[in-house]
Structure formats: structure tokens, C-alpha cells
Amino acid sequence: MKFILCVCQGTGCMSSSSHKITEALLREIKERGLEKDVEVKLTGCHGFCQRGPIVVVEPEGTFYCGVEPADAAEMVEEHIVGGRAVERLFYTDPVTEEKIRYYRDIPFYREQQRLILRNCGHINPEDIEDYLIHEGYEALRKALTEMTQEGIIREITKSGLRGRGGAGFPTGIKWKFCREAEGHEKYMICNADEGDPGAFMDRSTLEADPHSVLEGMIIAGYAIGAGHGYIYVRTEYPLAILRLHIAIRQAREKGFLGKDILESGFDFDLEIMEGAGAFVCGEETALIASIMGERGMPHSRPPFPAQKGLWGKPTNINNVKTLATVPSIILKGAEWYSSIGSEDTKGTAVFALTGKIRNSGLVEVPMGTTLRKIIFDIGGGIPDGKRFKAVQTGGPSGGCLPEEALDFIVDFESLKKAGTIMGSGGMIVMDEDTCIVNIAHYFLSFTQEESCGKCAPCRIGTKQMLDILGRIKEGKGTMKDLDELAALAWTIQNASLCALGQTAPNPVLTTLRYFREEFEEHIQEKRCRALVCKSLISYVISEEKCIGCGACQRRCPTGAISGSGRTVKPTTKGKSVRETRVIDPKICVRCGLCIEACPPKVRAISKVSPAIPDTSNAGSGGETS
Amino acid sequence: MTNETADMDDRLRDIIEQHDSDVKNLIPILQSVQEAYSYLPAAAISAISDRLHISEDVIFGVATFYTHFKFTKPGEHIIKICLGTACFVKGAENLLEILKDRLQIEPGQTTPDNSISLERVACLGCCALAPTIVLDNEVYGKMSSLKLSKIIDDLLEEKGKKKEEQRIEKNSDLEKPEEKTRGVEESKGQVPSGTTEGKT
Ligand SMILES: Cc1cc2nc3c(=O)[nH]c(=O)nc-3n(C[C@H](O)[C@H](O)[C@H](O)COP(=O)(O)O)c2cc1C
Ligand code: FES
Numbered sequence: 001m002k003f004i005l006c007v008c009q010g011t012g013c014m015s016s017s018s019h020k021i022t023e024a025l026l027r028e029i030k031e032r033g034l035e036k037d038v039e040v041k042l043t044g045c046h047g048f049c050q051r052g053p054i055v056v057v058e059p060e061g062t063f064y065c066g067v068e069p070a071d072a073a074e075m076v077e078e079h080i081v082g083g084r085a086v087e088r089l090f091y092t093d094p095v096t097e098e099k100i101r102y103y104r105d106i107p108f109y110r111e112q113q114r115l116i117l118r119n120c121g122h123i124n125p126e127d128i129e130d131y132l133i134h135e136g137y138e139a140l141r142k143a144l145t146e147m148t149q150e151g152i153i154r155e156i157t158k159s160g161l162r163g164r165g166g167a168g169f170p171t172g173i174k175w176k177f178c179r180e181a182e183g184h185e186k187y188m189i190c191n192a193d194e195g196d197p198g199a200f201m202d203r204s205t206l207e208a209d210p211h212s213v214l215e216g217m218i219i220a221g222y223a224i225g226a227g228h229g230y231i232y233v234r235t236e237y238p239l240a241i242l243r244l245h246i247a248i249r250q251a252r253e254k255g256f257l258g259k260d261i262l263e264s265g266f267d268f269d270l271e272i273m274e275g276a277g278a279f280v281c282g283e284e285t286a287l288i289a290s291i292m293g294e295r296g297m298p299h300s301r302p303p304f305p306a307q308k309g310l311w312g313k314p315t316n317i318n319n320v321k322t323l324a325t326v327p328s329i330i331l332k333g334a335e336w337y338s339s340i341g342s343e344d345t346k347g348t349a350v351f352a353l354t355g356k357i358r359n360s361g362l363v364e365v366p367m368g369t370t371l372r373k374i375i376f377d378i379g380g381g382i383p384d385g386k387r388f389k390a391v392q393t394g395g396p397s398g399g400c401l402p403e404e405a406l407d408f409i410v411d412f413e414s415l416k417k418a419g420t421i422m423g424s425g426g427m428i429v430m431d432e433d434t435c436i437v438n439i440a441h442y443f444l445s446f447t448q449e450e451s452c453g454k455c456a457p458c459r460i461g462t463k464q465m466l467d468i469l470g471r472i473k474e475g476k477g478t479m480k481d482l483d484e485l486a487a488l489a490w491t492i493q494n495a496s497l498c499a500l501g502q503t504a505p506n507p508v509l510t511t512l513r514y515f516r517e518e519f520e521e522h523i524q525e526k527r528c529r530a531l532v533c534k535s536l537i538s539y540v541i542s543e544e545k546c547i548g549c550g551a552c553q554r555r556c557p558t559g560a561i562s563g564s565g566r567t568v569k570p571t572t573k574g575k576s577v578r579e580t581r582v583i584d585p586k587i588c589v590r591c592g593l594c595i596e597a598c599p600p601k602v603r604a605i606s607k608v609s610p611a612i613p614d615t616s617n618a619g620s621g622g623e624t625s
Numbered sequence: 626m627t628n629e630t631a632d633m634d635d636r637l638r639d640i641i642e643q644h645d646s647d648v649k650n651l652i653p654i655l656q657s658v659q660e661a662y663s664y665l666p667a668a669a670i671s672a673i674s675d676r677l678h679i680s681e682d683v684i685f686g687v688a689t690f691y692t693h694f695k696f697t698k699p700g701e702h703i704i705k706i707c708l709g710t711a712c713f714v715k716g717a718e719n720l721l722e723i724l725k726d727r728l729q730i731e732p733g734q735t736t737p738d739n740s741i742s743l744e745r746v747a748c749l750g751c752c753a754l755a756p757t758i759v760l761d762n763e764v765y766g767k768m769s770s771l772k773l774s775k776i777i778d779d780l781l782e783e784k785g786k787k788k789e790e791q792r793i794e795k796n797s798d799l800e801k802p803e804e805k806t807r808g809v810e811e812s813k814g815q816v817p818s819g820t821t822e823g824k825t
Contacts (some may be wrong), residue, residue, distance in 0.1 A: 015764035198710030276691030354711035
């Protein structure tokens, strides 16, 4: 039996130098003359970057994580030659502390159902042959040779597929509009702008399985009658862009792109357009403007892109994940797809689970799974013994849900009812150390900055809301501000031109709805319970715990820490007692370096809120960290 | 025309021709120019304006809309700090404060000696490794204030060394006597590495 060592080469693992692992493995294998028995294969992201770099031994499925180049020799010697797996590199379950050997047994993967990410981590994204072995381009063959264009659209409609770009519009219906629109020249666009800050589903898909997206795109192009396509990718994703270029070249060589594809008479080709760092360009009409070389400003719809899109021609635009789903539906049928998911939303949802969570990574589950299952069973819950506070979905257009909402299921309608949106798949978990006011301020500052400025409610309204939130953060807010926020939110939601503005107030509204008391504490007690808002906290050194080592003092960038550390008491039990250090709140910039510098066994420094008044060194009123 | 501008003229002509000298491709043209020069020099913008027969205003209008485009030359090193949601929740805001404080510049600026530029970005797509920064195209994940300070220390030290070399001055006692206060920490064991080797 031949071993295959799959080394992850996604952006995450590469940043942990996984290419050096590949080199080291190849060297070890060569040295032992094992080239015939072992293959080292490059794969895309397994979606568990936090534990990277990851090496999976196939076909058995042994999962090694946190691998370093220096481990290569042991892996080859023990596992390949000796037949003994290297236990030290197994995944350790953060909850049970059990060591788990196989991929399929790790709770993070066990509870997932991977459909969009089906190939991610299993195939070599830079080798079309590997994709072809895994049923690659068979759906395209079926679509072009056995199905009519109407038949494809009917199948997609019947499957219940809804767009994964955020709004959840039924894909089949969108294709039908475009197909029925007048004109010979039509365009097909893949939206890979992935603007949600804190999400990487589309990046991973493109990096790990670019051909699935191309295949879905060619099928869509055929169904709507387009001859040319664009993939609009964020420029921040260089590896995804590189792999797409490779994939397009290989697809052309094999005749899946270009003239007379698979001898069907259908011509289709596509090109990559790199974004230039504007969030609003994820919005379809803005994206189209950007491809045309203009400022990426949205326009009001109608006309919809399906009627009048790129260069004024009918245009269909779909998200990466929507397109990556298409080949499976064509191959396995609409009924298979619609048997997965919830009443309202069929299929699976891909989330980028991040933030204060034990297992951070890509999670794909059937629609209808509860938030609790995703966060606690798959994500393993909150690390460091902290308490769950909130989960945020939908990015800057979404909202924060509290603990009571954990039993909500994920699908488009359910999350909307809860006050947030499904969005494209960012899911950020927050614990008690996250300040809700600060988060609301963060999201609004993001949308404020990204507002294109075309319409006044969004441009001016978000600025006003942001100013108010800034005041509250500084402890200068009033209770009237909370009403003002709600009133501004209403206006912005109802009067903005595009969904960027219409949804911008969501993070503020949900936090006000579920976490109002935190806003009130900031206003009335000048207290930030998460100990985050800098104007409302002080750093203090416990006289009892401080051992006078001076680590904090050396690290303090502003020289706010005084005390000489000289011996003040001669030895008790052989140890000297040193003068403790003191922080001057007037000089302290609250950067937290001192807390990190303080030796873990000492932990003498903590934060308190409300802040200690400048003039006195009187006692504190808040909790410590 | 100086040599330099003549040179630029040739390079720009190539870039623009590669993009079919077509206004439709204005953004890809700007991207290629920025790739070649690491920013958009004013002279390049007027050259594009001449060749594509559009006004400079139009080009600036488009270029300033997108945060990717820069109009001043970036420093030798570029630090990008991610302030995407995942990184923010994990304390990136504080890291930005540290960077601003240590480098004495705001995001979008370059240190006066042109050695380091600071940029903020919204998500690098490595959110599982949050908080993240990118130093000269290399991603550094799972950052902490301490790790970041050390990276800055190294950068500033390199910068210091360069200055030293330029001055061709020998220098013997830069070291701080901090090593001498280590006794107690060591007796406590498990000292985080940063506490013993940090130089500020
Ligand atoms: C401000 C804004 C940003 C958006 N960003 C994205 C994005 O990054 N990726 C995406 O696929 N859709 C994004 N959308 C949604 C698109 O406008 C469009 O609905 C989607 O690409 C359609 O694809 P789908 O039908 O496959 O979901 C955004 C919408 C708005 C209003
Ligand atoms: S939020 Fe920082 S990498 Fe995504």
C-alpha cells in the first residue's frame, strides 16, 4: 500500500512554513529510498488552520497537527518505516484532553458535513488530474451533453439552492431571469470579493479547490447563455489568485474552457479581475462598475444586473460557494440536495468560526444546525475557562446574538428572526473579555469607512452614530444617546441606497437589543465590565503578588512604571523581598504589555473599571481580570 | 526629459500596451504600475492620462476610491496590521496602538527615514490565526503584544545598525544592564522568554 502524505499549503499553514515541511519530508523519503512507497502531496486548506501546519497520512487518515520541519524524520522513520504513528503530533481534544489519531474521529470534523468543501484538503489544487479523479468536470460533461439549458435551470431551481453571498436569493430563478433577458451577449461573474472582515470561506475554497468553482461557473455560463466570465477576487488573496490562474490555464489545456467545449458547440472563457480594496465592491452593482474601470459605487436596482449589468448587458453574478455547489447538484440531482438542510434553506452552510473559540476554522454543517452545536460541539466552546458572551454572524451587516439565542438554528430565515443575518459565513465568538459597546463601535467604524459616500443617510448617518458610540466608549455618553442611536438607525436602514447602508445599523441594533445593560453601565457607572474601553479602566499592580522583578518596567513603552526593585527587606526563608512596582495612571497608555511581561506564575497586574481617579490612589470599584 | 522620466515612460508604455491601451482596463493598469513602482507616482498618472486620453481627474477619482492604491512611496519595510473582526476580537486594536506608539506614525504613513510603513487592513483571510500582521508579505499569526514588540525591536535595531554603519562609528556599550535583575524571576521558574531578553 502506498502512503500519501498530504501537506496543507493554504495561506494559514504556509504562514507557519508548511513548504519547509514538504521539503524536509521529501528529503527524508529520498534518503531512505522510499520514493516508490510514499507520495508527498500538496493540498489546500483543511479548514483547521489554527492547528496548522497539518499533515494527513492517507489513505488511513492519520491527522498530524502542529507539525514542524524537524518532525519530518520521525514521521518517516516511525510511521512509514516502522508502522508506528507519532502520537505526539496527534490532535489533543481541548475538552477531554484525549489524543485522537484519525481525521474522522476529531469532533471538529466528525460533526461536519462537507459538501461545498468536499475536496478541500484532499486534492491537489494545482493539479487538474487530481480533480478529474474526484469526479471533476463530470458535471460539466453531463450538463453539456445530456441536459438542455432549461433543464439545468430547472434542476437548480428544484434543488432549492440559494445564493451563499449573503442575501440567499434562489439561484435557479436568478439564472432564469438572466437567460430570459434579451440580448446575445451575456456575462457570468463569480463574486470572490469576500469583504466580510473575519471570514475566509471563499479564500479557502479557491485555494483548495479552484476547479469546482470554475466548473460551476462554466455550467452557469452555459445555462444563462454567456460567452464570457469574470472572477472578481480581492487583491489581499494572492495565493487564491495564483491558484486560479493555474486552474484556468489547465482547464483551457483540457478543453473545458475556450471554443467548442467538449464538442458541444459552447464557447466560454473567463478572466480574473483583482479587486482594489473596497468593501462595497462586493455589492453586485458596485462590483460591475469596478470591472468596468470605474469608481465602485452601487446604483439602485432595478435595473438588475440580470437585465442590464456589465457593459449594459445581462449579467449573472454568484458567490464562490454557490458556484462550488453547482457541480454536485448536477451530478447527484436536485432531490439529493434538497434532502439536506432545513425546511427553509436547503444544503449546507459554511462558516468561518473564529474569535474566542477553542477550535477555530472552517465549519460546514447542514442548514438547520443549532448555533450551540456549532460553537460548543464542533468549536469546542470557549477557551481559558471564560464565559460565552455573544456570537456575531453576517459581518458588518449582521448582528450579535446572546446566550439565549444559542438554540436558534442556522438558516436564512431563522437568523433573520433573531435579528442578525446569515451573511456569507463569518461567525465570530466573543467571551466575557469582549466589550459589546466596543464591538458595536468597531463594526460601525468599518461600514463608515467603507461607505462609498454616494447617498447621504449612509455617509452622514453612520458618522453620527459612530460619534455617539465613541462618546459612550469614553464614558461621556448620556441615556438620551441610546434613543438617538435607534432613531438614526431607523433612518439609515430605510433611506440608504444599497444594502451596505441599509444593514449598517444592524450590529448596533442587535447589541442594544440584547446587551443594553452594558451600554448603560458605560454611560451611568463609567464602567466597562469587559475591561476594554481605555478611558474607563486602570492598570494596577498588586503589592502582595509583585515580586519586584521589573519585567513590566522594562517592557513599558511610556515609562509609567516606577519602583527600583531594590531589596527592602532582608531575606526571609532565603529569598529577598523587593520593592514592588507602581503604575502611574497619568502616564500609562493601557497597552497591556506589562500584563504579558509579568511572569505567568506571578500575575501581579490586573485591570480595574471604573478607572482610578487621577488624583488619588484610592480603591477600585470593578472586577479584576 | 531626465533619464529617469524617460525610463518611466518606457515602462509605462509597456504596461499600458499590455492592457490594450484601453480605458476599460484602467484599474488593472494602475495595479500594474503600483506593482512596478510600489506606489502611483504623480508622473505616472499624468503619463497614463496622456496615453489613454482621459483627464488626470478621472484617474485620481478612480484611484482614490480604492484603498489599495498609494500615492506616496512606501518605506523599505511594510507592516500591515489586520483589523478584521476576528483579529479585533483578539486584541488587534491594542496591537495597532503599540505599533503607532513605537513607530510614531499613523496607519498610512511612513517613518521619516523611509524605513517602515504602517498599514491597516481588514482581514487577510487567516482569521483562525488571529491576531495577524504581515511584515513584508509574510504572515505572522497568533500575535501578542510581546511578540509584536519583539518584531518591532528587531526592525528598529536593524534600522539602528544601518545608521551606525553609515556613520562608521564604533560603539561599545549600548547594552542595558537589565540582565542583572533576573535572579528572582529565575527562582520562580517558567519565566516567559520576553522578560529576560527584551531590549527597549
Ligand atoms: C456591501 C455589500 C457587500 C457584499 N459583499 C459580498 C461579498 O464579499 N461576496 C459575495 O459573494 N457577495 C457579496 N454581497 C452580495 C452581492 O451583492 C450579491 O448578492 C451576491 O454576490 C450574489 O451571489 P449569490 O446569489 O450566489 O449569493 C455584498 C453585498 C453588499 C450589499
Ligand atoms: S480578521 Fe484578521 S485575518 Fe481575518
